[in-house]
Every structure is written in structure tokens, then in C-alpha cells.
Amino acid sequence: QYELKSPLEIYCKLSLLSLLIMGHGFSTRILAQNLKKEKLNALSDQKYQASPCFNAKNGNIYFSEARPGEDKDVLIAEWDGKQWTRNKKNPFVFNNSIDNEVGHISENGEYLYFQKGVFDDSTNKMVYGIFKSFILEKGPSKPKKQRILYFKNRSTDQSFTVDQSDSIMIISAENYSSYGVEDLYVSFKTASNSWSEPENLGPVINTKFEEFTPFLAEDNKTLYFSSNGHDNGYGSKDIWVSHRLDDSWKNWS
Numbered sequence: 001q002y003e004l005k006s007p008l009e010i011y012c013k014l015s016l017l018s019l020l021i022m023g024h025g026f027s028t029r030i031l032a033q034n035l036k037k038e039k040l041n042a043l044s045d046q047k048y049q050a051s052p053c054f055n056a057k058n059g060n061i062y063f064s065e066a067r068p069g070e071d072k073d074v075l076i077a078e079w080d081g082k083q084w085t086r087n088k089k090n091p092f093v094f095n096n097s098i099d100n101e102v103g104h105i106s107e108n109g110e111y112l113y114f115q116k117g118v119f120d121d122s123t124n125k126m127v128y129g130i131f132k133s134f135i136l137e138k139g140p141s142k143p144k145k146q147r148i149l150y151f152k153n154r155s156t157d158q159s160f161t162v163d164q165s166d167s168i169m170i171i172s173a174e175n176y177s178s179y180g181v182e183d184l185y186v187s188f189k190t191a192s193n194s195w196s197e198p199e200n201l202g203p204v205i206n207t208k209f210e211e212f213t214p215f216l217a218e219d220n221k222t223l224y225f226s227s228n229g230h231d232n233g234y235g236s237k238d239i240w241v242s243h244r245l246d247d248s249w250k251n252w253s
Contacts, residue, residue, distance in 0.1 A: 042084035057109025104162035172212035180208030
């Protein structure tokens, strides 16, 4: 039996099975062959856990957790060199009364992006805001809200990812240009904490149903996501992969 020798190896093996899962039940469309599922006890209990995000610098895992019908909070499992243990004394300080989720941690472990609720004056409701915070020894820095030009999400669900160069964001949201409900959009950083108007990735990726929980590979061309709208799936929400064929962000395999 193959012996896992580092927290990153364990996490990567787990992630091939849990990648993109956000507490929804679905069957997988793409799975590595001869892969054995291993439960991480530090992350698992009677609640449901989702959206694991790994900090390669210290081995810690940020993940979301909630009971059915409750909002998700971000929790941290700390790596001590042998195993993960939930940090119960110092939870994620930015949790609030809407689904909270870490969408990206930089490869060097210096900063992270997460979403939490913000008050929308135009609707008098809590909506999702995306924030960036630096991971310091004394704790996370004061988060900076990311200003995304002309962005408004009509859905009660939202997910996102950021590339390792910190210049590209893929967002799952519903707005006036969606083909149905949640579609995937790309936005580009224009200045510190500012992003361009999101562009729909087009009908090869998006359907009249849901596309969500994106993950953009390091080549910035390979996109993993979950959807219940593509043909030939195995169940409800399946994992799909597509490759960008040119520089337009509209032409996909």
C-alpha cells in the first residue's frame, strides 16, 4: 500500500475525490483510477464539511462546515507533523451570518481570499462579498474587500477561485448575462483590490442549469468545475474538466 509522506500528499489524494464539493450530493464525472478514499477525522463529524483549501506553507486546512439548513462557517484544521486537529480556540475570525468560504490560499501561504456577508443598501439584504487577507504570525490582517466592476449576483449561492498569479478570478454567480442560473465568469485584476467586469465563459462551459465551485489549474487553461447541466453525467452534480483553446476565455474544449 502506498504510504503518504506529507500533508500535501494526503490533501491532494483526498482532493481528487472531494474537489469542488460544497455540501451537495452528486456523483463524480472524473475520478483518478485506483484511488482509495481516506477520511480525515479532524475535518469530519455529524455536520457536513465542504470546500477544503490547503495552506502549503504550514499544512493547515481551511474548510467550511454547517448543519443542514444552517449557514456555513470556516474552520481551521492545524497540522502538527503527524495529523490534523481542529483549532477550537481560534476559529476563523471573519465568519458571519451568511455562508463563509475560503476560495483560495496563495502557494506561499502568505494570503487568502474568502467570502462573507456584506449588507447591500439597494436591497436591504446580506449578500456575498469577496475579501483578501494576509496570513500573519499574530493572525490574519484586516481584510480588504475586492471591488468587482458592475458585479451583482442574483443567486443565494456563490463560489469562486483565484489563480496563483493573483490576477484572474473565476466566479460562479447569476446575473443578467447568465444562460440559466449560476454560470461561471472570469474577472481580471486591474489594481490592488479591484477587478474588471466579469465575462461569461460562454455556452460550452455554461448551461441553463448550475455551474459552480470552479478551480483553475496552474496553467490557467485547465478548468475544473461542478455542473448539473451537461449531458452524459453520472448523476446530479458532476465534476467536469475543460481546456481553454485560445486567449479569449470563450473557446473551450
